Amino acid sequence: MWLRSSVERSGCSEVAVAEEDTATERVVAPGAEDLERAAEAALRPRRLAEFVGQRVVREQLELVLHAALGRGGTPDHVLLSGPPGLGKTTLAMIIGAELGTSVRVTSGPAIQHAGDLAAVLSSLEEGEVLFIDEIHRLARPAEELLYVAMEDFRVDVVVGKGAGANAIGLALPPFTVVGATTRAGLLPAPLRDRFGFTGHLDFYDDGELEQVLSRSAGLLEVDLHADAGGEIASRSRGTPRIANRLLRRVRDWAQVRSDGTLDLAAARSALAVYEVDSLGLDRLDRSVLTALCTRFGGGPVGLTTLAVAVGEEPETVETVAEPFLVREGLIGRTPRGRVATARAWDHLGLVPPEVGGTLFG
Template sequence: VGVLTNQREGDILFIDEIHRLRPIIEEFLYPAMEDWKVEIRLAEGPRAQTMTMNIERFTLVGATTRFGLLTAPMRARFGIIQRLNFYPPAELAVIIARSAEILGVHTTAEGAALLARRARGTPRVANRLLRRVRDYAQVEADGVITPEVAEAALAMLDVDEYGLDEMDGRILRTLIEKFDGGPAGVQTLAVALGEDVSTLEEVYEPFLIQEGFLMRTPRGRVATPRAYDHLGFVLPRGRDGGDTPQSSLFDES
């Protein structure tokens, strides 16, 4: 209530991970979003009274990575719904160059472009990689980030040319080596990796799926032909990238 009543005309209230709001907080937001009012209940029970306070007109911006978890009443009250896609490498290179200036490290255009290609389309990842490569450059390369310096630093961090890190490789390698490429249930895969299911589903799988290394099928997770090729494995005969190997018409039964 205090946050809403302190808003001034034209202020912007930003709520990150808005799907985590408790229902009671959402109920306070509904009249504020629709009528610029805050309703405060003064008592409980059948004789409860409500006090209404007018507030200034403000703009509410909510951000979430799980839009489906927003309640229907909350979704309906937003006038504009936009989806932010992953950043292209060219835009990430601009972000990296600006961050490098702030950090006081010199990076060539080619060095920034290489980092951008491995940042998984996310500025937060780009800045994290930049800081680690900066550390390497200050010790090994006179503080200048060139493509060669960035390549060497990222190799130490186990970040490959697609932006996959050590855990991404473990997921794909485990799926191929222990489960013949799948399908494997996410619970079984999580146990094999020593990781919890939610981390696999929310942190690692989205990027692997988007980049074509992993598929979610009704029967479980499946490594794609691209995953086999990237890790240097031979794609089993008859596997076409679906959830099960396909038998040839002339294979012996």
């Protein structure tokens, strides 16, 4: 009973992953509030051969998994890092499918106590995969418990309190931890060192995203023209998750306001309705960029002041809008604050003020 309640508290769910199973459908409950996540899960590839992009990581991971299968053992623990939406969760599910085993799914924020993690670990079966999303957000006591479990396949359960407390060591069957993180630098060195394979996922180029979109269009049973796929790919920020989301929005527009054909005109019209511009900037991105240029003369301006100007929290501006704006060379971060680049002024169709020191090329 203690183990069952702890597992439920930790938010861990078991997902059976097999070649002909509906694994990803069972990760997401297709309720009314989860339709978007269900649609996203349905488009995920199930095997490494279906996975588009990330050629180096895919090849390295294939070697790790197939070598372990050849030895009849479990593969080393796997750490996947990179920005959101690039396929870390998908690869975790694929690992289970390639190994022919089940995947237990949980996340760092869901495990607040060592007992929660102990319950999850104690219920694992031999060869299973434990996927921990946002592993950098594990509580410190749970981290320390995970160290021992990953290295020695053992978990120490403390029974009793105070002077009468006693630690009981429970042997665990061999299993594989797959950790996913968007901030690998926050992982403590002892935890990072226990992963036998670390793969970093990079942003996709437009050609790879067009392949993703072509595959997704086939699964959605829609007619996606090549030029429309290229247009959607160019506005997807190098991220498959965004590309698939925009594809579904273009499909909606074509279904309601056209004949259902996803051609270039439909793609451009739909993306205009959803305020996604030619660079992939959305409403928040443009608000930040416009405020920086028109209200603050291109900067420098502090993050908090900029966030107030657009009516958002500083953390939202910093974590949601800024990474893409910086990556695209539209804003720069300086010790004095945020500044607009020459490309930002050009993209907005504005003329920068002739003030030295505020314009970055």
